[in-house]
Amino acid sequence: MKFIGILFLLSGWMLTMAAIVLLPRVGTRTAFLAAGGAVEAVGLALIVRAHRLAIEGD
Amino acid sequence: MTIAIQPLSESEFVLCAILVLMVPLAIAGLVMLNVGLGRARSAAHSVLGALCILAVAAITYIVFGFGIEGAPGLPEHAAIIAGKPWNWIAVSPWFLRSISSASASTTLTVLLQLFGISLAAQIPWGSGSDRWKLRAACISTVLFAGFLYPLFANWVWSGGWLAQLGANYGLGRGFMDPAGASTMQALGGLTALAIIWIVGPRSGKFVRGEMPAVYPAHHILYVLIGCLIMLGGWIGLNGAGALLFAGIPAERIPLVAINTVLCASGSLLTAFFVTRFRFGKPDASLSANGWVAGLSASSAICSSVTPAGAVLIGLMLGGAISFIAEALELHFGLDDPSGGISMHAVGGIWGLLVVGFMGHLGVPRSGQMLAQLTGILTLVGFALPCAYVLNLLLSKLVPYRATSEGDYHGMDVYELGAGAYPEFYMQNDDIPR
Secondary structure (H helix, E strand, C coil), X not given: CHHHHHHHHHHHHHHHHHHHHHXXXXXXXXXXXXXXXXXXXXXXXXXXXXXXXXXXXX | CCCCCCCCCHHHHHHHHHHHHHCHHHHHHHHHHHHHHCCHHHHHHHHHHHHHHHHHHHHHHHHHHHHHHCCCCCCEEEEEECCEEEEEEECCCHHHCCHHHCCHHHHHHHHHHHHHHHHHHHHHHHHCCCCECXXXXXXXXXXXXXXXXXXXXXXXXXXXXXXXXXXXXXCCCCCCCXXXXXXXXXXXXXXXXXXXXXXXXXCCCCCCCCCCCCCCCCCHHHHHHHHHHHHHHHHHHHHXXXXXXXXXXXXXXXXXXXXXXXXXXXXXXXXHHHHHHHHCCCCHHHHHHHHHHHHHHHHHHCCCCCHHHHHHHHHHHHHHHHHHHHHHXXXXXXXXXXXXXXXHHHHHHHHHHHHHHHCCCCCCHHHHHHHHHHHHHHHHHHHHHHHHHHHHHHHHHCCCECCHHHHHHCHHHHHHCCCCCCCCCCCCCCCCC
């Protein structure tokens, strides 16, 4: 699960990069940056969940 | 707009040199804070480790870190994406071979970053204390000082793509971080998070069905005096960074120092009163958390907000910091003895964020806000995964976590063969956990 979370983090960052390069309008750029942030938040949540499961299993 | 290192007049050079030479105070204060917040049975290990990490970080940065980071005007690799140049890594010679022909301000920049990188490298060491092996920490520092920090610093300070967001895409003045809230504080804090995920909690910290065990700070005076010493270092760091990276004129340096003090003060006071109301009495270590988080945030805002704004930013941060520190332990399962994540990562990111909507940079706030957000999302979405995956791979070659013997005896006896306080009996501290 941790590695899926890492992939989510990278995906969110790529979404941010794509928004900067491909979207010239402020509104759409902001929306896609927010989406990138949301994807990164999901990634963090997955890693935290995996970490908690690991320490509870010890 | 590409951020260029400003040419300095003679008087500015002298002032900047004095400010840069104050930065080691920040390192000394942070080491005191880390050792004070840790356990007595690992105190000598903590301080010796801090010295070793400083040495490894400094040598690594000089050998090849600066080659990756470079400086404005030095050769860069640039990718052309949709017709715009994206500078992403420098190709300067190793061993600082280009320094003899460099300008005085570039030489000062190298010295500032030598201290800054040593400061940032202490953050993961504090968070992994009492279970992270010294040899592994030194090797991890090579990774941090030789790759992660220089790469991100290139993007922010050496005319890299984050600095160019303004010129290339009309996002304000590009990502603004005059004194290392991203490159030193947030990056150090996020690397600390990766290290905690890898080494896991101290033995006995989290037991199923019970509240997390509390290992109180072993020397709160070290913690609080360390906070005071750090202030001097941070004024030097922020002042020198504002001169070199934000192009602030020398006559505005007192304002930078005022903002630094006010941000930390606001943060400390709210942390003090919030813990007073939550727990009945003020909590010294959480108040220190608030102070350092305020200092971390000040590195981003010091040159671009008003004094009232600096107080407000500190007040908001300090109000949240005790809740954040608690949530990281209780809900996220993170055993962070020195509070590196809440103080440096959260404080630094908060400062970077508020520059977007409270900074007076002479550009539209919407664009600046997007530039700041891009930098923050790059820290979390790129730097954190890099730190985690690279350290995880490294930990397969060099074990990071101390064995159960280290958990039993403490790191002083386990790795150094003797404790920090051989003539004192530490109550309960030799009980295995």
